[in-house]
Amino acid sequence: MRIVLVRPRNPLNIGAAARAMANFGLDDLALVEPYTTAWETARSARAGAKVLRHARVYPGLAEALADCALAVGTTDGAARSPELPLETWPQVAAALPAGRTALIFGSEKTGLSVEDLSHCHRLARIPTLAGAPSMNLGQAVAVCAYELRRQALPGRPRARAWAEALGEAKLIGSPERERLLNAWYPLLEQLGAIQAVHRTSQTRALRAMLLRWRLTPADERRLLGLARQLRHTLAGRRSAEAGRCPPG
């Protein structure tokens, strides 16, 4: 299990997250675009020192998730896409697949953005009260790490439903998905299916869609092949219009 903190602002929270991870036996901490001061200050914290020493900093969420089989975003549900169901963390934790899972927490002020959420396979909510949904970041990490440890205690058989479901087929990961996006984006723009002015939101929607589709390596090959053929065809069209036909 990798704990991913996206744009954390407060060094106390980074230190608290690391300490809670140590308490419950987690050691893989990833920071995405941390505020530099926060990160430098947190590194000097004593509690959870070993976790902090091995923590890695990534320039973006895609890079932090590159080697993860499953990405779970934590959210109170306000900003989520209607196409991804919102589950509770105990439910999600009870059915984790084999392979590395990333559990992702947003910044203290804003939580995860819709852009961040587009990288997530599943959305989990800590069952806080509706009247006071927002948790302190360090405490949220503590509660989630506790739940994992709790489920690993002897006498609680772990549900394997999700693992079995995922076991059906090997799925592509984050790097392959980004490669597909990069191959298709210019083509879709050229076809008029997406507009440059909406580039950010439409890339996000595309990513979320590809993620939901549970693409296999064979799907990836087909879609890359199709992009290649389409690129070739569109280039031929341009030369037909611009090259072979004399103007006027």
Added chain:
Amino acid sequence: MRIVLVRPRNPLNIGAAARAMANFGLDDLALVEPYTTAWETARSARAGAKVLRHARVYPGLAEALADCALAVGTTDGAARSPELPLETWPQVAAALPAGRTALIFGSEKTGLSVEDLSHCHRLARIPTLAGAPSMNLGQAVAVCAYELRRQALPGRPRARAWAEALGEAKLIGSPERERLLNAWYPLLEQLGAIQAVHRTSQTRALRAMLLRWRLTPADERRLLGLARQLRHTLAGRRSAEAGRCPPG
């Protein structure tokens, strides 16, 4: 459930405890001999403000427990009397009696003293790792409050198959899938992505792929729109080649 903090030193921890209580629906906070500065500073905290406003200060643990039917002390087990068995907090929380229960946390530095522990009916340990047993006070309160809330959730948190979870999102059915195939097949053929001689097997493969992808109505609209734009573009190409450019 009353949360009792004995001699807390750090205002941030008092504030964090109050916030976590609010998150999980607890509102009875008791402070035994808090450091005055810590308590005054904590009272100005915004998160968990209502809990802090109603918190009471007691001169000793006995007074804080006067109206409680059960007193549970939290400890890592180091200082406990051998006569009281040490249970895990999930075990204790699963079998709380009717009536008011106090859950007692010691100070950040020393935990509960043997004197404090002598006021407890039961001793509970949060299942941290042996190598890193000591939790931050605010996080310990958060984890315990979460466990109570978790046990109060309707039914036992159960693993849901991914399919069932996704079932909340509406998926397209067979007619919509066939419509998509009919829109895309001629385009893929024109692009050279599939060959007419393999029409049957390749349509089957395409259909199976669309089915695996679990498309939503929004996906269907996107893919139909893209097919329309592609058809338009390819038709333009044909007219560019065949119509506007004179042969030979």
